Amino acid sequence: MEILVCVRRVPDTSENEIALNAEGNDIERDDLVYSTNEPDNYAVEEALQIVSRVGGKVTVVTVGGEEDEEVLRREMAMGASHGVLLTDDAFTRSDGRGIATILKAFVWKGNYDLVLTGVQAEDGGAQVGGMLAAMLDYPFASLVTAIEVLEGKKLKISREIEGGNKEISEIDLPCVLSIQTGINEPRYVGMRGIRAVASVPIASYGTSELRIDAASVGEAGTKVRRVDYFVPTTTKSAEILQGSREENIDKLLELIAAKGGLK
Amino acid sequence: MVEGIQSDVQLTSWLTQGYFLFTVIHLLGLACFAYIVAKRLVPLLRAQSDPRFDQPLARLGKVLKFWFAQWRHPRYPVAGILHILIFSGFMLLAMRAFTVLMVGVSPNFVMPGLSGSAGRLYQEVTDYAATVVFLCMIFAIVRRLVFKPPRYAVPDLYGKSHTADAIFLLGLIAILMAADSLFEGLKAAAEAQQSHTAVLATVLSLPWIFCISFASASPTSLGRLYFCGYLLHESAFYFLLCYRPFGIQFHVETSLFNVYFAKLKKGTLKPVRWDVSDEKLDQVKSFGVKTFEDFTWKHMLDFYSCADCGRCSDNCPANAAGRPLSPRFLSIKARDYAFKHYPMSGHAGNGQPLIGTIYSEDEIWSCTTCGACEEECPLLIENIDKVVDLRRGMVDDGNVPQSLQKPLKSLESRGNPYGKLEKKRGDWASAKDFQQTCQVKTLDKKNGASTLFFVDSVTSYDDRMQSIARAVARILDHVEENFGILAAKEKDSGHEVRRFGDETLFRALREHNAQAIRASGVSRIVTADPHAYNALKHDYRDVPPVEHISQVLARSVNSGAIAFRAVDNHENVYTYHDPCYLGRHNGVYNEPREVLDAIPELKRVEMKRSRDRSFCCGGGGLMLFYEPQEDERIGVKRVRMAAEAGANVIVTGCPFCMTNIEDAIKVAGLEGKMSVIDLAELTDQQMVREKPVRECADEVTTELVAGR
Numbered sequence: 001m002e003i004l005v006c007v008r009r010v011p012d013t014s015e016n017e018i019a020l021n022a023e024g025n026d027i028e029r030d031d032l033v034y035s036t037n038e039p040d041n042y043a044v045e046e047a048l049q050i051v052s053r054v055g056g057k058v059t060v061v062t063v064g065g066e067e068d069e070e071v072l073r074r075e076m077a078m079g080a081s082h083g084v085l086l087t088d089d090a091f092t093r094s095d096g097r098g099i100a101t102i103l104k105a106f107v108w109k110g111n112y113d114l115v116l117t118g119v120q121a122e123d124g125g126a127q128v129g130g131m132l133a134a135m136l137d138y139p140f141a142s143l144v145t146a147i148e149v150l151e152g153k154k155l156k157i158s159r160e161i162e163g164g165n166k167e168i169s170e171i172d173l174p175c176v177l178s179i180q181t182g183i184n185e186p187r188y189v190g191m192r193g194i195r196a197v198a199s200v201p202i203a204s205y206g207t208s209e210l211r212i213d214a215a216s217v218g219e220a221g222t223k224v225r226r227v228d229y230f231v232p233t234t235t236k237s238a239e240i241l242q243g244s245r246e247e248n249i250d251k252l253l254e255l256i257a258a259k260g261g262l263k
Numbered sequence: 264m265v266e267g268i269q270s271d272v273q274l275t276s277w278l279t280q281g282y283f284l285f286t287v288i289h290l291l292g293l294a295c296f297a298y299i300v301a302k303r304l305v306p307l308l309r310a311q312s313d314p315r316f317d318q319p320l321a322r323l324g325k326v327l328k329f330w331f332a333q334w335r336h337p338r339y340p341v342a343g344i345l346h347i348l349i350f351s352g353f354m355l356l357a358m359r360a361f362t363v364l365m366v367g368v369s370p371n372f373v374m375p376g377l378s379g380s381a382g383r384l385y386q387e388v389t390d391y392a393a394t395v396v397f398l399c400m401i402f403a404i405v406r407r408l409v410f411k412p413p414r415y416a417v418p419d420l421y422g423k424s425h426t427a428d429a430i431f432l433l434g435l436i437a438i439l440m441a442a443d444s445l446f447e448g449l450k451a452a453a454e455a456q457q458s459h460t461a462v463l464a465t466v467l468s469l470p471w472i473f474c475i476s477f478a479s480a481s482p483t484s485l486g487r488l489y490f491c492g493y494l495l496h497e498s499a500f501y502f503l504l505c506y507r508p509f510g511i512q513f514h515v516e517t518s519l520f521n522v523y524f525a526k527l528k529k530g531t532l533k534p535v536r537w538d539v540s541d542e543k544l545d546q547v548k549s550f551g552v553k554t555f556e557d558f559t560w561k562h563m564l565d566f567y568s569c570a571d572c573g574r575c576s577d578n579c580p581a582n583a584a585g586r587p588l589s590p591r592f593l594s595i596k597a598r599d600y601a602f603k604h605y606p607m608s609g610h611a612g613n614g615q616p617l618i619g620t621i622y623s624e625d626e627i628w629s630c631t632t633c634g635a636c637e638e639e640c641p642l643l644i645e646n647i648d649k650v651v652d653l654r655r656g657m658v659d660d661g662n663v664p665q666s667l668q669k670p671l672k673s674l675e676s677r678g679n680p681y682g683k684l685e686k687k688r689g690d691w692a693s694a695k696d697f698q699q700t701c702q703v704k705t706l707d708k709k710n711g712a713s714t715l716f717f718v719d720s721v722t723s724y725d726d727r728m729q730s731i732a733r734a735v736a737r738i739l740d741h742v743e744e745n746f747g748i749l750a751a752k753e754k755d756s757g758h759e760v761r762r763f764g765d766e767t768l769f770r771a772l773r774e775h776n777a778q779a780i781r782a783s784g785v786s787r788i789v790t791a792d793p794h795a796y797n798a799l800k801h802d803y804r805d806v807p808p809v810e811h812i813s814q815v816l817a818r819s820v821n822s823g824a825i826a827f828r829a830v831d832n833h834e835n836v837y838t839y840h841d842p843c844y845l846g847r848h849n850g851v852y853n854e855p856r857e858v859l860d861a862i863p864e865l866k867r868v869e870m871k872r873s874r875d876r877s878f879c880c881g882g883g884g885l886m887l888f889y890e891p892q893e894d895e896r897i898g899v900k901r902v903r904m905a906a907e908a909g910a911n912v913i914v915t916g917c918p919f920c921m922t923n924i925e926d927a928i929k930v931a932g933l934e935g936k937m938s939v940i941d942l943a944e945l946t947d948q949q950m951v952r953e954k955p956v957r958e959c960a961d962e963v964t965t966e967l968v969a970g971r
């Protein structure tokens with residue numbers, strides 16, 4: 001099975017202190033550490049596990065600049081056989097639809113049975129997967145928590161729905177799936193793994209190779225524009241229970257029950 | 264006299280009849296043993312290299328102390344004394360056994376130097392030795408069957424009980440001793456008959472009992488029995504010799520080599536590969552131990568040498584807390600694997616992965632590398648290097664628990680496991696209250712110092728631990744040390760990164776720090792973190808000498824540079840908890856105690872498990888992030904031990920011990936009844952200064968004072 005996984009480089013939320021810049025229209029990016037969007041690691045891991053069961057190859061792709069090669073290398077160190085960078089000045093500041101347009105052009109170039117994305121980008125809006133599927137006219141399923149390959153170009157998938165319930169569906173290939181975290185346990189990639197793939201070439205494509213109209217992507221093609229960044233003011237939300245241990249336990253149970261946490 | 268010789272002639276004539284049979288058994292026994300040992304050596308020849316042929320004098324010293332003098336045995340008094348008796352019995356009986364064996368093929372054989380009175384004395388001594396060993400076997404059997412020391416039990420997880428095998432082996436030795444004594448006793452009986460004298464055997468020995476029992480037997484019966492006694496002795500001897508390499512008694516043969524080739528330097532870790540230089544390490548295809556053949560030959564020898572005594576697991580904190588790790592079974596399972604996959608005949612070795620077959624992932628991540636198992640092992644078996652090698656293998660395969668992946672990634676990108684900003688690493692020193700009492704220099708091109716205070720991650724970033732950093736800074740200031748910190752230029756020492764198996768990341772951290780340290784131009788390093796201390800001392804190269812703050816403190820107290828005022832609360836009873844990487848791995852036991860004992864009116868007690876038997880707090884560094892399966896936190900057990908000793912203040916010298924014990928106090932429900940304080944904090948609190956700064960001391964410290 002040929003699997004394409006779309007990945008993205010984002011500011012690592014666990015390793016940064018996010019603050020607004022002076023203009024208030026973006027976050028302060030000077031001291032940021034970037035890493036692979038966490039859900040994308042689960043998508044790559046899932047692709048690798050599928051390939052180890054039924055054979056095939058995994059390709060990882062991202063839209064961005066040279067600095068984004070870092071996430072491709074990390075995913076290649078996990079075991080993806082190819083990394084592809086879609087890069088062009090015209091792609092800068094694309095909105096979700098723009099990214100989906102670029103990815104669609106790349107998917108058409110290849111012969112992929114399955115396209116995976118992470119459930120959402122940590123700095124995004126969980127929109128690219130769905131739009132990409134629509135543009136490709138592929139079936140789409142979001143929040144996927146299990147994948148089983150069936151006979152006859154079909155998958156059996158499980159989706160997480162409200163309340164922790166599971167919905168099991170069959171879906172025809174080729175399709176696009178957005179992968180929920182927790183579907184597996186992504187393997188660890190250390191410096192050694194990344195060094196091992198440091199010299200593997202990464203293909204890169206721009207508007208001409210992808211035959212994309214530069215006006216349909218990037219800032220020019222943007223239909224959604226960011227107007228403001230806003231950090232909500234913190235309110236006093238912690239309540240410290242002051243009593244004996246037993247009293248505190250009773251009070252805590254009461255509070256949890258009041259919020260619907262206990263049935 | 265003439266009659267005596269006649270008697271000998273008579274008995275030896277019986278032996279002469281068996282000459283052919285005895286020779287066959289001799290040759291067969293020796294051939295079998297040689298074949299078995301050769302087969303046992305096969306995996307060792309396929310193993311990784313391990314250079315242990317250096318420093319013969321140091322190694323001989325180890326042999327004298329740990330093998331010949333049985334140094335560690337008395338730590339378990341009953342089993343230890345029993346073993347010392349058996350061991351010395353065997354040593355004494357070696358020549359006698361050889362003589363007895365030779366008599367079958369050369370009836371007049373006498374060991375050179377053992378004729379005449381020397382021979383008589385040796386005879387008497389060994390008569391007793393055989394008796395003592397025989398009695399020890401009986402006692403050991405009874406102990407196994409009736410008293411059943413709990414450490415010999417085999418948890419269901421690890422298979423069937425080993426009692427039957429142990430008793431079989433003990434029984435065999437008892438038979439060997441009995442056969443030997445029967446043989447000697449009959450000889451004495453025959454001599455007595457011939458010379459019409461009283462019994463000649465050594466009084467109250469086993470041979471003496473046999474001698475009396477058969478004193479009135481006819482010469483023919485004596486001869487027949489003599490023949491049988493020899494045959495029994497010879498058969499038992501060779502059966503044992505050839506059976507031992509199949510179980511726990513192989514240590515009789517391997518122990519000498521295992522001790523000679525034992526690791527010489529504590530606190531160190533083996534490199535990924537002994538035969539690959541640092542520069543070429545990146546080219547090595549596979550890191551760590553994945554299959555049995557990835558172990559070094561010495562580690563395989565360890566597996567063969569394990570005597571199943573259970574002392575390692577009895578002292579293992581992970582095992583005590585119900586984690587799925589028992590160091591004893593690390594060896595036993597690997598030995599069983601070796602026996603199964605390197606059989607006496609047929610195809611050898613299949614190279615299957617060890618994780619998932621004989622070891623589980625959790626088992627290998629459960630180890631805190633505290634070293635309690637290694638400290639206790641009478642045979643000097645190494646476990647930490649093996650655990651780390653197995654972890655290296657898992658890291659190389661990407662097989663790392665999710666809870667550890669985040670901190671490892673943060674260590675890679677930010678140089679600390681929390682993923683906090685590099686520029687905030689030195690923020691603990693710029694707290695306003697603190698700056699009024701003490702100014703800490705950040706070392707750079709303009710600001711130099713002779714001493715570097717290496718703070719390390721947890722002490723730099725953790726709110727609670729920063730109080731240790733401030734205490735250390737105030738102490739260094741007080742003793743007029745010209746010191747500074749690296750602040751943002753310091754990264755994690757990488758001590759736990761290395762012990763959790765990510766060698767490449769460790770090397771990157773080490774290179775960064777070593778360069779920063781050398782560039783700072785300092786001539787010595789001080790740290791309050793035993794893990795950083797161990798890393799800088801053993802894992803780093805070409806950096807200035809390092810000391811733990813307790814060593815600085817002890818020296819300053821002894822020289823009078825630090826004087827203490829008496830403790831405020833006389834109700835408090837203190838106990839010192841030895842951090843593993845300060846105590847066991849580096850032998851710093853006395854200095855912290857000297858400091859405590861210098862504080863007037865401080866009452867100090869020792870926990871039952873202290874010094875080299877100290878019980879780990881639960882593990883430092885990345886172990887803080889690991890979520891083990893366990894019945895009870897290791898730290899909670901430790902806190903209970905302190906309570907048992909009658910203490911209500913635990914003093915420690917490690918930020919991780921502090922964190923773990925502080926959490927454990929809460930979990931154990933002893934908040935308010937028990938507290939923990941770092942030695943540096945206590946010193947800072949009790950130190951006599953020219954001008955009092957107590958109101959400026961850290962909140963936590965003042966809180967502790969208020970608590971008294």
